[in-house]
Structures are given as structure tokens and as C-alpha cells.
Amino acid sequence: MTEQPIHELTEAYRRTATTPTAVTESYLARIAELDGRIGGYLTITREQALRAAAESDARYRAGKPLGPLDGAPLVYKDVLCTRGVQTTCASRILEGFVPPYDATVVARLTAAGAVMLGKGNMDEFAMGSSTEYSAFRPTRNPWDLARVPGGSSGGPAAAVAAGLAVGGLGTDTGGSIRQPAAFCGIVGLKPTYGRVSRYGLVAFGSSLDQIGPFARDVTDAALLLGAIAGLDPCDSTSLEAPVPDYVATLSRGVKGLRLGIPDEYFIEGMDPEVERAVRAAVDVLRGLGATLEKVSLPTTRHALATYYVIAPAEASSNLARYDGVKYGLRAAGAKDLIEMSSRTRAAGFGAEVKRRIMLGTYVLSAGYYEAYYGRAQKVRTLVRRDFDTAFGRVELIVAPTTPNVAFKHGEKEDPLSMYLNDVFAVPANIAGLPAISVPCGFSAQGLPIGLQFIGKALDEPGVLRAAYAYEQATPWHARRPSLPS
Amino acid sequence: MITREAVLHVARLARLELSESELERMRAQLDAILTYIDRLKELDVTDVEPTSHAVPRVNVMRDDVVVPCLPQDEALRNAPDRVGEFFRVPRIIED
Numbered sequence: 001m002t003e004q005p006i007h008e009l010t011e012a013y014r015r016t017a018t019t020p021t022a023v024t025e026s027y028l029a030r031i032a033e034l035d036g037r038i039g040g041y042l043t044i045t046r047e048q049a050l051r052a053a054a055e056s057d058a059r060y061r062a063g064k065p066l067g068p069l070d071g072a073p074l075v076y077k078d079v080l081c082t083r084g085v086q087t088t089c090a091s092r093i094l095e096g097f098v099p100p101y102d103a104t105v106v107a108r109l110t111a112a113g114a115v116m117l118g119k120g121n122m123d124e125f126a127m128g129s130s131t132e133y134s135a136f137r138p139t140r141n142p143w144d145l146a147r148v149p150g151g152s153s154g155g156p157a158a159a160v161a162a163g164l165a166v167g168g169l170g171t172d173t174g175g176s177i178r179q180p181a182a183f184c185g186i187v188g189l190k191p192t193y194g195r196v197s198r199y200g201l202v203a204f205g206s207s208l209d210q211i212g213p214f215a216r217d218v219t220d221a222a223l224l225l226g227a228i229a230g231l232d233p234c235d236s237t238s239l240e241a242p243v244p245d246y247v248a249t250l251s252r253g254v255k256g257l258r259l260g261i262p263d264e265y266f267i268e269g270m271d272p273e274v275e276r277a278v279r280a281a282v283d284v285l286r287g288l289g290a291t292l293e294k295v296s297l298p299t300t301r302h303a304l305a306t307y308y309v310i311a312p313a314e315a316s317s318n319l320a321r322y323d324g325v326k327y328g329l330r331a332a333g334a335k336d337l338i339e340m341s342s343r344t345r346a347a348g349f350g351a352e353v354k355r356r357i358m359l360g361t362y363v364l365s366a367g368y369y370e371a372y373y374g375r376a377q378k379v380r381t382l383v384r385r386d387f388d389t390a391f392g393r394v395e396l397i398v399a400p401t402t403p404n405v406a407f408k409h410g411e412k413e414d415p416l417s418m419y420l421n422d423v424f425a426v427p428a429n430i431a432g433l434p435a436i437s438v439p440c441g442f443s444a445q446g447l448p449i450g451l452q453f454i455g456k457a458l459d460e461p462g463v464l465r466a467a468y469a470y471e472q473a474t475p476w477h478a479r480r481p482s483l484p485s
Numbered sequence: 486m487i488t489r490e491a492v493l494h495v496a497r498l499a500r501l502e503l504s505e506s507e508l509e510r511m512r513a514q515l516d517a518i519l520t521y522i523d524r525l526k527e528l529d530v531t532d533v534e535p536t537s538h539a540v541p542r543v544n545v546m547r548d549d550v551v552v553p554c555l556p557q558d559e560a561l562r563n564a565p566d567r568v569g570e571f572f573r574v575p576r577i578i579e580d
Contacts, residue, residue, distance in 0.1 A: 096563075100555055192540070193538075193539045193540050236545035237538070237542055299528075301524070302527070305525050320500075323500065326563065327563035327565075328565070329565070330565035334575055336577065337575055340574065340575055341500045342500045345502070346504075349501075355511065355518075357499050357501060358499060358511060359515060359518060359519075361498050362519075375526075378530035378534070379525055380535070380539075381533050382530070416521055430539070432538075432539020432540050457539075457540065
């Protein structure tokens, strides 16, 4: 029963074929057995999960479930605040921090009856593409334990792929949902900026961060998005637009849909197996009746550089709050406040977080602000214009999620080579657009490959519908890594 | 090229104590990353308006009414050091 997606699971609850408690117990048992090797979780909330499952049982017995997510056992990335449950961002500086409130997404899923199994591992403060930068332990890819699950939301992605949760939530500032979804062979969706409230998400790059679902299939992703999306008075950047029924429009197909293939997403140095799989996926879409057109997104070459100015700049400002005063770690023995903060931050942050803080502080500092930050914000406009132009001709863009499959632990020692992993993912963040990754095949070594659909702002129904049509026509999403069950 | 002095200056601004070995590694890595970022200079951005948020929103207002908020004790609960209703820090003002 740890194989079924949410929509089948809650259907089975309604038929009384099984119960939320029985399923939650199966997941907890599987976590106890396998997570030592996977490292998907930082905290397992066993008691809380069993309590929530028992309450869900009672609702089904009474014939009054809360909806299609009632009793679904989920994993939340440890960057999302959970009331009474330690939230660390996989950082020593927040070790022991127990939030006094729930993130809006957590509160909404709880209100929908979801069962939290625990908190997912991640790169420290969501900075990384491999989950090797977790201060506590790395996460391993369930398809090959020698490889990374991607990042920064590698814990939840690996947990969903390994059957240690039926679905979950990650966050995507520059690919951190889509890239691990691609590496782990599952579905990952980054919504339009503002579609989902960021309240209670520990901030990294505030103009880029979005929370989104990890799922076994597109239907589950649509269900989860429907539960977390919508205006929130606690996040002034959340959008007022009404939340459509994302499941209702899934099966409309792609017949007559105009899809754009950007030349710039097929670059020299990309893995030929990835290119082959994506081109084959394009053929499948054509076979389903979609019209394929070449489009050009000329600023793609500069998108990653733009990201590595804007995201660190915002991070350096956001992470100024970790000063040893209000929560988390404090270094002992300092003689004044500045020394206390500087030593606390030296001891509490890992190397990548320090790098980004330094980079961000540098590009914002006097004399460099205009040359770096000011210019990057203008290039951001050019990236947006590229998409605007393309969306004048096509309804969706289809592209690879990543240039390569999952790499080995320790393979990317140089920070820049790690950053280049997200070259196809960051443009959607820079432009604030919705984008999904769905499995589109496997390498000869059996490693998953991801296909990305990028839509216009608020066109989650469009990206979900195309992803669903592709998924239903192909067998990839049904494959599971061979771990003992 | 970014100098050692510039790295030290930025570290002070960022309230980040760097060890001697961290300092040189950081300098070299920042240098490589900034060299990559320099490709932004290839683009002509004359007369291009900056984008600070992908989805523009301005002045989101709410009614000026008191709503329940985090109780003081809960807000202080995670503090590494507190006295009564205050966060305690090393002395910042001389006697």
C-alpha cells in the first residue's frame, strides 16, 4: 500500500479497503527500515502522525472525510515551519528551533486531513543542488545510493520516490523542486510566484521562492496544489486570483495545443541520453495532437548569472536574522554583540551558505551595487520579455528539466559546476512562471530523466494538463526503484 | 580580481568570522563565480527597466484592527538567552 498514489489511497479509504492508520503504520515501518540508507528525513513525527491518522480513520468511519487528501501521509521539507516540531533548514544555526506556528501550507494540508510523517532533509537553507550540503547528513538517490537525489529539496523527493511518503512539499528558488523530481523519477511542480503563500517558509530568495508539491503522478500534484494555493493575508505577495479545480481540467489532452521548444535548452555538453529522451517525449506529444514549434529564449545564457546575483543578494539580507539573539545557536564567550554574531554565524553556517552570504553582500555593497545587482535586475526584465515573446506564439514551453541525470556524491566539488545543474530551471524562477517536471525515461544505467513544461503566469492548469497527457501516454511514472518493500 | 582585503571587508559587513584557510578559499571561489557572473556585461541594458518582483504588487493594505498575535512568551521561547521579557545580549553600551 506504499505504492499507491494519493488519489487511489483515499479512494481505498472510502471503500474501507484500508485505513489511514494502517497506511501510516506501513509508511512509518518502511521509514524505520529504509531511511537509515536513504536519509530522506531529518525528523520523524511518529506520534503526531498516528494521532492524525486515527482522527482521519474516525472521519472515514463517520462517512465524512475532509476531501481527497484526508489521511494522505506526507513529508514536508524542513524549511517549512511546523508548530511544536523542530525546523532546522538542515543548518546547525537553527538546531533545536521549535516554531511557534505552522506555515500556511502546513496548516492548509492539516485542515485537509493530511498526515505529516516528518520533516525532509535538504541542502542547508535550500542552497544547493544535491542535498550534500545538509549539515546533518546527505540524502541518497533511491535509484542508485551512490548518487545524489538532487537538491535542495532532495529529502522529500527521495522519500516520495522510495515509498517513504506518498507525497510532499518542497520549495523551489532556482530549481529545488524540479531538479530533484527529475533526478528521483517523480513529479515536481513549482507554481507561479505568489500562487502559494510563503508564510512560514524560512526565507532564502524572497522574490524567487515558491512552495510546491512532490507527487507520484500528475493527479496527485494537482490535488496537492489545489489544497495549498490561494490568497493568504499573512503573505502580501500571495495572489488574489481564484484557485481553479486543477484536477477537473487534467484530461483535456494536448490536441491542438501549441508547444514551444527553445533552442537554448539543448546545449553543448548536455548528456546525450537526456537530449534523446526529451526529443522522444516531444514526439509523443506530437503524436497526441500537439503542435510543436521552435521558439527562442535568447537570454537563457545569462539567466543563471542573473540568478547568482539576485538569489545571494536576497539571501544575504534574509539570513542577517541569524545573529545569535532571537533563536538558534549562540557562540559562547564573545565580549560584544558584533563578535557574538560573527562567531555564531561562523560556527553555525556551512561553507555554501557562507559563500552565498559573501557573494550577496558583495554584489549589494557600495561601489558594486549598480554593476551587479542593478544590472541583474535589468537582465531579469530581458528574461521575462523572452518568455512574453515566446508565449505570444505558443501556449507552453517544453524542455529538459536538467542537462544531466543524477551525479555521484562528491562529484561536484567546485561550486560553479554545482550551480550549472540548474541552468534550465532558474529562468522560470526569474520570470515567476509555473513549471513542472515529469519523468520521461531512464538512462542506460537506469537513472530517471525529467521533462519540463513551463507555462504563462497562473497557467498551472495548462502545465498540469500537458504533463498529464504525456504521463498517461507513457509508462515512466509507474516505475519504482528496487528497494526492499 | 577580488582581493583578500575586499573579502575581509565583505566578511565584516556580513558579520562572518572567517578563518585564515577559509579566507583564501573564499577569495578564489568568489573570484571564479564573479568571473562567470561577468557575462551579464555582454548585454545591452540601456533603457531596460529593472524587475524586482516577477509579479508586481503594490501597497497591499489591511484594516487597521487588532488581531490575535504571537504571545510574548512563545516569541521568546527559542531565545538562547533571556531575562524575563527580554532577549539578553553582551553589553553594548559602556558604563
